[in-house]
């Protein structure tokens with residue numbers, strides 16, 4: 001579904017992604033793990049078109065993404081929950097969700113999907129008229145995920161959804177990710193919480209300073225010596 | 235006589251609100267553009283001047299009446315605003331702020347002196363578009379023009395408020411000004427939204443220009459400089475980037491100026507505006523309506 005081939009991304013002189021290649025197949029949960037500064041967020045931003053690869057190919061359902069505008073990428077069916085949520089803090093919960101459906105014109109479908117978001121996150125329904133800047137961190141994470149779902153994505157990119165959340169909430173968020181996946185959305189999950197990520201993913205890639213150093217079935221990776229040492233605390 | 239003092243106070247209020255509504259219309263453009271691209275568009279007052287001339291052209295040359303002339307001028311300046319943004323500012327969007335600021339001053343000079351070339355520096359007289367009728371309520375005098383001016387500004391501001399709060403385009407505008415990258419992830423074409431913002435801001439400035447021409451009767455190519463600066467003060471007073479702030483800031487500035495004139499110190503009028511700017515920058519740089527929305531992590 002999504003294929004990256006030899007993608008190189010720079011920030012000025014900084015070589016952030018050094019020829020990375022990976023793929024995500026329809027229906028999968030794939031996780032990209034790695035420590036701070038490995039290039040995980042950079043990868044997602046490049047897929048969404050916020051950054052451009054200097055060289056290399058990115059294709060989604062066979063179409064080249066490398067030169068098309070971010071809004072067209074969203075229209076193609078890729079939606080991202082960015083690191084740090086980035087909810088529109090000056091707007092209400094409903095307005096945020098409406099903006100998630102910005103490119104859609106099917107009013108009935110939008111209404112139905114909003115209903116579905118409220119079922120996944122009942123907390124958002126309770127607070128739908130609240131200014132989202134006043135939501136708790138966990139609620140903002142739910143809103144950011146709900147907002148991304150409002151575009152009806154085929155592929156959902158999640159950047160560290162567990163960041164800053166209490167353990168119970170992390171569990172809840174991960175079970176919702178599984179639920180979203182079960183209802184037909186393919187997921188690319190970026191995490192530092194390797195333990196949780198590997199427990200729900202089908203496959204995983206390990207990123208280290210801009211390079212993919214390991215990849216494979218997530219159960220096998222979770223059991224491997226290298227990963228246990230570096231990312232699972234022994 | 236106590237009643238004559240109250241009369242005078244009310245008279246200054248009427249004058250102040252009329253003037254203030256013009257400042258508010260111009261200040262809105264400053265604040266909206268600042269909100270979305272973080273640029274102080276110093277050419278904004280000159281766009282108002284172009285609006286005044288477009289209205290003058292429609293009225294004296296085409297013999298149109300007030301309303302069509304106002305609309306004509308607003309559409310013309312909306313296009314001008316979009317063209318200025320695409321040609322002068324867009325290429326500098328990722329450049330330093332100072333580069334963009336200097337460019338804005340360049341555009342301002344271009345409009346002022348380009349305007350002089352085109353229409354000469356000669357002062358033009360706006361034909362009287364409104365009857366000279368005056369209404370007197372308990373001794374407070376309302377000119378017909380005052381009422382049209384206030385009404386036009388209020389209607390335009392109400393339309394703007396509705397657009398920004400309730401339409402899809404308005405929500406997209408707020409999203410882009412709040413967080414451009416997040417807006418891109420929603421599939422919002424930020425370039426279009428930025429153009430749209432320049433169009434609306436410039437159209438409001440054009441309306442202010444026509445109203446000023448009608449109110450003060452004369453226009454000239456440099457007429458945008460001082461009102462432009464004052465509207466900038468109004469925008470800062472209300473909190474730059476905040477739409478209701480610009481409305482309130484404009485009205486307040488107009489009121490303060492007319493109170494100062496009413497106290498017999500009309501030569502101080504302009505100085506007071508800039509004194510306010512200095513005070514705001516010292517005491518509360520974020521303006522009356524400014525507050526910090528913090529991101530939770």
Ligand SMILES: Nc1ncnc2c1ncn2[C@@H]1O[C@H](COP(=O)(O)OP(=O)(O)OP(=O)(O)O)[C@@H](O)[C@H]1O
Nearest residue numbers: 011014016034035036037038039040041042043192
């Ligand atoms: N805007 C930027 N300008 C310059 N360098 C950047 C920028 N953003 C990221 N980098 C650099 O690119 C590298 C990869 O950053 P990235 O944000 O992708 O890491 P990450 O894997 O998401 O890390 P984290 O887990 O901390 O979020 C880092 O070395 C970082 O310093």
Ligand SMILES: [Mg+2]
Nearest residue numbers: 040041042083
């Ligand atoms: Mg990151």
